């Protein structure tokens with residue numbers, strides 16, 4: 001697995017002087033506009049490993065700078081681990097999975113209490129029944145979202 005920053009550094013150092021400023025920043029001559037100063041191009045390692053290029057002499061396009069180094073734009077980005085693709089948690093309707101689980105758990109709890117009351121011979125009030133219908137509708141709503 002290659003590091004985009006090190007890749008750019010190695011391509012630049014083949015062409016001329018590279019001045020390192022710590023692990024994540026270097027300065028060199030911009031390969032696109034051919035400046036002699038080793039200060040014209042700034043190369044930084046971004047937070048996610050992406051290389052950030054900035055030409056201070058002519059404001060060269062990132063793609064132009066990459067091509068001048070014999071690289072493609074994609075070389076400036078870290079490789080994806082295709083075995084474990086980054087995926088967002090799937091939403092269930094408008095809810096995140098954890099929210100759906102919390103809703104189901106609380107409605108299931110209410111339903112279980114009502115069921116236990118019925119099993120013990122209690123009768124449910126109209127208010128209890130209305131709440132039980134709400135719980136049923138919510139549970140069915142999530143179920144339908146998952147199975148549509």
Ligand SMILES: [Zn+2]
Nearest residue numbers: 030033055060
């Ligand atoms: Zn330039």
